[in-house]
Amino acid sequence: xxxxxxxxxxxxxxxxxxxxxxxxxxxxxxxxxxxxxxxxxxxxxxxxxxxxxxxxxxxxxxxxxxxxxxxxxxxxxxxxxxxxxxxxxxxxxxxxxxxxxxxxxxxxxxxxxxxxxxxxxxxxxxxxxxxxxxxxxxxxx
Amino acid sequence: xxxxxxxxxxxxxxxxxxxxxxxxxxxxxxxxxxxxxxxxxxxxxxxxxxxxxxxxxxxxxxxxxxxxxxxxxxxxxxxxxxxxxxxxxxxxxxxxxxxxxxxxxxxxxxxxxxxxxxxxxxxxxxxxxxxxxxxxxxxxxxxxxxxxxxxxxxxxxxxxxxxxxxxxxxxxxxxxxxxxxxxxxxxxxxxxxxxxxxxxxxxxxxxxxxxxxxxxxxxxxxxxxxxxxxxxxxxxxxxxxxxxxxxxxxxxxxxxxxxxxxxxxxxxxxxxxxxxxxxxxxxxxxxxxxxxxxxxxxxxxxxxxxxxxxxxxxxxxxxxxxxxxxxxxxxxxxxxxxxxxxxxxxxxxxxxxxxxxxxxxxxxxxxxxxxxxxxxxxxxxxxxxxxxxxxxxxxxxxxxxxxxxxxxxxxxxxxxxxxxxxxxxxxxxxxxxxxxxxxxxxxxxxxxxxxxxxxxxxxxxxxxxxxxxxxxxxxxxxxxxxxxxxxxxxxxxxxxxxxxxxxxxxxxxxxxxxxxxxxxxxxxxxxxxxxxxxxxxxxxxxxxxxxxxxxxxxxxxxxxxxxxxxxxxxxxxxxxxxxxxxxxxxxxxxxxxxxxxxxxxxxxxxxxxxxxxxxxxxxxxxxxxxxxxxxxxxxxxxxxxxxxxxxxxxxxxxx
Numbered sequence: 001x002x003x004x005x006x007x008x009x010x011x012x013x014x015x016x017x018x019x020x021x022x023x024x025x026x027x028x029x030x031x032x033x034x035x036x037x038x039x040x041x042x043x044x045x046x047x048x049x050x051x052x053x054x055x056x057x058x059x060x061x062x063x064x065x066x067x068x069x070x071x072x073x074x075x076x077x078x079x080x081x082x083x084x085x086x087x088x089x090x091x092x093x094x095x096x097x098x099x100x101x102x103x104x105x106x107x108x109x110x111x112x113x114x115x116x117x118x119x120x121x122x123x124x125x126x127x128x129x130x131x132x133x134x135x136x137x138x139x140x141x
Numbered sequence: 142x143x144x145x146x147x148x149x150x151x152x153x154x155x156x157x158x159x160x161x162x163x164x165x166x167x168x169x170x171x172x173x174x175x176x177x178x179x180x181x182x183x184x185x186x187x188x189x190x191x192x193x194x195x196x197x198x199x200x201x202x203x204x205x206x207x208x209x210x211x212x213x214x215x216x217x218x219x220x221x222x223x224x225x226x227x228x229x230x231x232x233x234x235x236x237x238x239x240x241x242x243x244x245x246x247x248x249x250x251x252x253x254x255x256x257x258x259x260x261x262x263x264x265x266x267x268x269x270x271x272x273x274x275x276x277x278x279x280x281x282x283x284x285x286x287x288x289x290x291x292x293x294x295x296x297x298x299x300x301x302x303x304x305x306x307x308x309x310x311x312x313x314x315x316x317x318x319x320x321x322x323x324x325x326x327x328x329x330x331x332x333x334x335x336x337x338x339x340x341x342x343x344x345x346x347x348x349x350x351x352x353x354x355x356x357x358x359x360x361x362x363x364x365x366x367x368x369x370x371x372x373x374x375x376x377x378x379x380x381x382x383x384x385x386x387x388x389x390x391x392x393x394x395x396x397x398x399x400x401x402x403x404x405x406x407x408x409x410x411x412x413x414x415x416x417x418x419x420x421x422x423x424x425x426x427x428x429x430x431x432x433x434x435x436x437x438x439x440x441x442x443x444x445x446x447x448x449x450x451x452x453x454x455x456x457x458x459x460x461x462x463x464x465x466x467x468x469x470x471x472x473x474x475x476x477x478x479x480x481x482x483x484x485x486x487x488x489x490x491x492x493x494x495x496x497x498x499x500x501x502x503x504x505x506x507x508x509x510x511x512x513x514x515x516x517x518x519x520x521x522x523x524x525x526x527x528x529x530x531x532x533x534x535x536x537x538x539x540x541x542x543x544x545x546x547x548x549x550x551x552x553x554x555x556x557x558x559x560x561x562x563x564x565x566x567x568x569x570x571x572x573x574x575x576x577x578x579x580x581x582x583x584x585x586x587x588x589x590x591x592x593x594x595x596x597x598x599x600x601x602x603x604x605x606x607x608x609x610x611x612x613x614x615x616x617x618x619x620x621x622x623x624x625x626x627x628x629x630x631x632x633x634x635x636x637x638x639x640x641x642x643x644x645x646x647x648x649x650x651x652x653x654x655x656x657x658x659x660x661x662x663x664x665x666x667x668x669x670x671x672x673x674x675x676x677x678x679x680x681x682x683x684x685x686x687x688x689x690x691x692x693x694x695x696x697x698x699x700x701x702x703x704x705x706x707x708x709x710x711x712x713x714x715x716x717x718x719x720x721x722x723x724x725x726x727x728x729x730x731x732x733x734x735x736x737x738x739x740x741x742x743x744x745x746x747x748x749x750x751x752x753x754x755x756x757x758x759x760x761x762x763x764x765x766x767x768x769x770x771x772x773x774x775x776x777x778x779x780x781x782x783x784x785x786x787x788x789x790x791x792x793x794x795x796x
Contacts, residue, residue: 067527078271081314085253088215091269091300093279098297100268128273132364140401 001035005140012138013043013113016136017063020107021135024114026121028141033115036140040065045113051075054112059103063111070120072128078127080133083112091098126137186226187262187416194262197230198419199485201237204265204356209309219258220404223414224397228255230420231387232360234500236263236310237422238480241318241331241359243381245465246389252362256312265356266309270300272319277326284345296346301330305341308354316361317373317465324380331383334359335473365391367464375465382470383476386505388463416629421497423486430483433490436526442522443478443494447471450502450515459511467505477501488759491523491629498522520629524661525704546700611726612640618729619668619755622776627757636666643669645709645752646717653706657781662760671724671752682730686739690795692720693742698787704765705749706781712751712791720793727792728765728776735773743769746790747777754781 009025017021027033037047045065046057051073057064066076075092082090091102114134116124124130131137188195193202204210219225228244232255235242245253253269260267270280282299286524304311313327333341333353343349361384393401404410430436451469453459460467481497482490503515616638623633648656685691694716700708713722728750731738742748749766755778757763763778766789 025272032561074271074275077273078275081271081273082253082269085249085314086257086269087254089211089257089267089269091209091267093270093275093300098279098283098285098299100300100303102209104215106215 001032001140003128005032007041008138009039009140011138013040014138018108018110019135022080022112023132023136024116024134024138025114026118026120026137026139028086028118028139030117033117035089036115037065040113045111050094052094052137054079055090055092055101056125058105058110058112061105061110062128063113065115067098068116068120068124070123072124072130077128080112080114080130083107084133084135111140132136153260157463158511176261181740183432184416184419186221186412187229189262194259195412195422196233196259197226198421199230199233199237199635200422201233201259201263203263204308206264207266207307207309209268210264211257213261216254216258216261219254220224220401220410221412222397222400222410222414224393224400225251225255226412226414228252228387228389229259230418231500231504232256232259232645234420234481235360235385236358239334239358240477240480241334241361241384242387243376243384244360244362244387244389245365245585246362246414247391247393250366250389250393252389253312253314256310256360260310264360266304266307268300268304268309268311269314270311271314272323273677275323276320277323278345280323280332281326282343282346296343296349301327302341302343302351305330305351305353305357308356310358310360313359313361315373316365317366319374328380328383331359335383363465365464368381376468378468381465381468382473386467386503388467388505388507390507415627420485421487422484423488423493425483425486426484426552427479430479430486434526435490438524439490439494439522443475444471445727446502446522447474449518453514459514460506463507474501477559495519505648520631523629541618566587568724589764590673614730615640615668615725619666619725622732623666623758625776626757632665632758637664638666638668639664641667642672643671643754644672645669645713645722646673648709648713650707650710653709656754656762657704657706659762660760661756662758664756665758665760666756668725668755669753670726671722673721673725674726674752675728677721677723679730679734682727683734683737684739686792689739691739691741692747692793692795693739693744693748693789694793696785696791699785700785702784704782705779708785709751709764709781716791716793720796721796722750723794724750725755727752727766727794728767731767731773732776738774742767742790742792744790745769746788747779747786748790748792749779750792 002134011025012025025033025036027036040129041047043063045063047052047068048054048057048064049067049068054064054066066080068076075095078092082092087107089102089104091100094101118139186197190200193200194202228251231564232242232244234240236259246252257267259265272280278299280299280301282297282302282471284294285297286294298306301311303309330341334357340350340352343351364373366375400410429754447469450459454467454469478494478497478501481500482493485496486493498519499516503512503519506512506515522744619638620633620636624630655719696708696711700711716722731742745768747766747768749764753765754762756767757778757780759780761780761782763780765773765778767776769775
């Protein structure tokens with residue numbers, strides 16, 4: 001990843017961490033996405049692609065970097081929607097047990113950052129209109 | 142930031158005064174758009190009591206707590222604006238009346254957060270279900286391997302049944318982003334609530350009957366279909382009409398964003414909600430409702446109104462820019478309206494009915510122009526008392542009597558017939574052919590008792606003062622005041638603002654009682670003036686302020702809870718000799734001169750001016766009062782049968 005993009009991501013993260021909304025980084029290159037994962041790990045983010053993992057991390061006051069592919073499960077969609085709209089609580093039905101699982105957290109302390117590629121994002125946004133659920137968005141070209 | 146109590150503008154229960162219990166009145170209170178002074182003094186958008194919380198006056202009982210009650214810390218930095226308080230009020234109505242509601246608006250404007258915040262304040266559990274893509278069994282429940290099932294296979298409740306069993310607020314988010322079969326399953330639940338059923342049958346769990354917890358409530362929310370939310374479905378009439386509908390904007394209005402932004406910085410975000418936007422709870426049985434004069438006329442007008450609104454919506458004359466068309470179901474809507482009226486009736490059936498229609502009809506439309514059209518139609522839905530109960534002029538009386546053969550016959554035969562048509566105070570032609578005032582019927586022989594008519598007088602037998610430019614100014618002032626009180630403009634324009642010269646010192650206790658009992662909506666606008674105050678000019682009032690020649694008096698505590706009519710007698714007896722009793726002329730001067738008004742009166746207490754009384758739109762006689770609200774006077778007037786409160790004061794001017 002070139003220096004400019006690294007700088008761009010760091011600036012994005014500085015501002016993103018002051019916001020209580022989910023953020024999104026859209027990468028043109030898969031390689032840049034992988035490098036960013038490392039950067040985020042160093043900054044204390046937990047890498048996750050599963051709703052239960054995210055719930056556990058947020059409950060433990062840890063920020064999460066969520067990798068999205070071209071498909072979105074109902075649980076992940078609901079989680080993203082609740083992260084921004086409900087500001088501090090997520091309730092999700094565990095599809096295996098159908099128990100309602102619930103966490104409370106402070107969105108200013110533990111953040112949800114979504115990582116995806118440009119091609120996946122186009123499909124996701126077209127189908128789910130995710131832009132409305134997310135605060136800051138940055139494209140890394 | 143400040144704590145949640147300050148952010149929510151909550152008045153903690155311990156600040157509630159012991160005198161807050163209102164005694165039930167059988168006769169109507171004053172114009173319902175005004176608050177009782179007692180309420181006004183504690184006026185706060187969100188007010189917490191021991192057992193309930195009120196949101197712009199709408200009282201909702203608290204729940205029983207539980208692990209799903211959102212913690213208040215989550216909302217400690219919330220900045221609440223007029224927009225938020227209005228939304229809270231609208232949600233509170235649905236919680237109070239147990240009517241499923243559909244809130245439609247853009248993403249991020251605060252729908253979910255508002256519901257969570259209210260659940261926190263109400264100590265009610267919140268059950269969230271994002272409807273997107275979930276299967277029906279996830280929401281309702283299903284047979285699954287369960288540790289607690291003896292066979293190893295048993296029923297597990299989904300989120301919906303959980304909420305039904307435990308009595309939470311079920312929030313169905315993204316309602317129009319749901320699979321068809323899931324919605325069909327949910328309809329069974331919603332229908333059960335609409336039909337007032339107290340249990341739901343789970344066919345998939347061997348027909349288990351699940352009792353519906355009395356605190357169970359349903360709130361659905363959705364983004365408007367189309368546009369940015371292209372995948373969202375347009376609800377059909379069968380789905381849509383199961384809910385009442387609160388339509389919110391796609392994006393927050395600029396002023397709301399600004400208020401939130403300024404509030405976040407700790408600046409005053411200027412709550413401007415007027416008293417008229419509060420809804421205070423009443424309690425009216427269906428039996429009592431059907432006895433209210435004019436209810437049939439209102440129902441007739443309502444039916445006409447619904448047909449017109451529906452036709453306009455179908456033709457695209459209303460709601461044309463809304464991707465989710467508003468649909469109507471007469472029976473469901475009517476049930477809701479009547480339920481609302483029963484719950485919020487405070488003595489003015491026109492006002493309560495109109496508020497109900499604003500809630501259920503105007504709320505369905507987004508654009509200001511659509512709302513204005515609906516509001517205009519709603520303004521015409523009111524009961525107007527028959528013209529024959531109006532106070533007639535001499536000419537009208539003569540003309541009517543000459544046309545009324547029965548009346549003539551009645552008079553000619555010395556009131557032997559048709560006397561039920563004549564009311565005390567009515568002008569009639571006496572046996573001598575002269576216009577007289579009918580007083581009543583003699584108890585001794587049933588003959589009519591008349592007294593000479595001495596020129597234009599009021600029903601109270603009090604003379605009118607001379608009409609001067611001052612009178613005209615008072616009339617303009619009173620009309621302005623009625624406008625502030627949100628009395629219908631047409632009603633104000635038709636009101637005959639009749640000044641009556643009345644020396645309060647000449648009134649005995651029984652006279653005050655008569656005034657208290659005297660009710661006539663058609664005499665709305667009549668007012669009395671203390672002749673002693675007639676010579677006072679604005680300059681005199683200003684001078685008295687400067688020289689401190691006034692007094693604001695707190696009455697002994699044993700007067701608290703006694704009706705104003707009784708208090709009036711006491712005040713006159715106690716202070717009448719040494720002080721002038723100012724009335725409407727001083728009311729007007731204070732309102733027009735807030736900067737010159739005595740600072741001693743600006744203590745947040747209600748300052749009463751017993752020199753005048755005023756008939757409000759309910760037809761009752763009221764005593765005017767003012768209360769300082771930071772930058773100006775709030776004008777009010779209390780009915781002579783209202784209770785005196787510890788926070789009330791009497792204004793006296795030194796002789």
